[in-house]
Amino acid sequence: MLSSKLKEITPSFTIGISTKVKELKGQGQDIINLSIGEPDFLTPQAAKTNAIKAINTNKTKYDSAAGLLTLRKAIQNKLQVENNISYELDEIIVSNGAKHAITNTLIALLDHGDEVIIPKPYWVSYPEMVKLVGGKPIFMDTKKENHFKVTPKAIEHIITPKTKMIFITTPSNPTGAVYSKEELKRIVDVCLKHNIYILSDEIYEKICYTNSFVSIASLSDEAKNITITINGLSKSAAMTGWRIGYSATNKTLAKAIATVQGHLVSHPSTISQWAAVSALNSCHTEMVEMINTYQARRDLAVEALKKIKELEFIEPQGAFYLFIDISKLKNKLKWNNSFSVAFSDMLLNKGKVAVVPGIAFGMDDFIRISYACDTEELLEGISRIQAFIENL
Structure with missing residues (x-):
């Protein structure tokens, strides 16, 4: 059954x-x-200490579906200072890990049969998430000699009238590839031309050895408007079990994501969120x-x-x-x-x-x-x- x-x-x-x-x-x-x-x-000590403090001061009640205001302010500052992206607080949604942030986005955007381009190799859960919400994963081949990166030509070749979104992961799991600014600009140009959203999974952003990491949404206002920036604390702050991730995108989509989350899970654990505040502010x-x-x-x-x-x-x-x-x-x-x-x-x-x-x-x-x-x-x-x- x-x-x-x-x-x-x-x-x-x-x-x-x-x-x-x-x-x-x-x-x-x-x-x-x-x-x-x-x-x-x-997990860094400051994050754990702030979680314990939150418990002892009874910060254990329901809060905003979009996440604690204090945490969203910390994320807003992080995105501005480190990624050169200006988001309003109502454009940032805190979720139960980056995986949940992605799922919320897919639920908010996809209708049954909508296609999502997933470059190979891909993180194991991407296609399954798309299928679970009624979308159709469309796999795109990449080349080893190009470090398995997406090219505009390959995107153009695979787009159909049903294409709604493309996943871009930088740095990549499983390859460790990092896209340059020019490579990302060319991808954005194609997506703008065809009115396709970009889900930019940046969960490994901090673990970058090139000193040249670029967030897609920082490239232009037009790029920002079609990009859903996904990130979290699991990898950068060794907080996998705390389950804190977030999405940042345009107001209309962010409101939809908050609505979805509010009905499905209310919001992430307040204790985990207070730990994340200290992770972002005090654990560099x-x-x-x-x-x-x-x-x-x-x-x-x-x-x-x-x-x-x-x-x-x-x-x-x-x-x-x-x-x-x-x-x-x-x-x-x-x-x-x-x-x-x-x-x-x-x-x-x-x-x-x-x-x-x-x-x-x-x-x-x-x-x-x-x-x-x-x-x-x-x-x-x-x-x-x-x-x-x-x-x-």
Whole structure:
């Protein structure tokens, strides 16, 4: 008696892998987990202290569906100072994580059958979110030699009268690619020409190693009007479990998003929101330390992977992932439906390393590893991958 839409939904690969890793570790097996897309740092103390203060001062009642005014002011200041975008307070909506902010947006914008362009490789939940609200994901191929980035020509080729939106993720999960200002301008021009919204997922914005991150909405007033800026605290402040994200967009759409959220969940936890206020206002030093650590790990991982001649990858400019081409190994193992799943399963069972198969991101010749983990564990995991490949 379940809804028919669930027949089209693919279970999360990452959750499935995490469950299997826990089972194997529970059996006493020594597993290196390079699949986790979660910071291995703890939430900064100032954020935790402000959450405790909020509890002790009884800030536990219902509040605005759009989020605490104090938090929206902190987000407004952050967007102005760091991203050069001026948003009014009623254009900012605080949600239960960036994933929820995206879902609210899709509900507010999509009618049944509306098409959403999703460039490959994509974050695992994008297509499922679109399908759950009645939209139709349209997958766009990208090229490794272009760091898997979207081009205006590719957008023009795939647009139809039903196209409503395109996802742009910078820095990218899973590739770590970061778009330049000129690349984004060309994308905006095409979207303006065809009256298409841009959902700009900037959740990894802080974890950028190029010092040249650009928010799409900062490019022009016209760009801002068609862009939904999505961000949050999960990655930048190691606050995954607190579930605080936000969207910023034009007044009409922001009001619609607040209405949707008000009916579905009322608003995010007030305690989490007070923690987020301090994260934005008082935890810059801790955020910088995290970023510096990620960059150092990236450099070590890149050097270690370069020694494995069968693997190819694009050096990431942001986020904390490496998207690795394993296609040269196709003739070295037996597989049926999915090469990356077969490779990942064998690597976990025989090599004792957990990675995410590329099919989860729409590209079956790849795997994704995360370097949001202890440096020693990261290098041991890559060493095990090398030994596993040599023994195939």
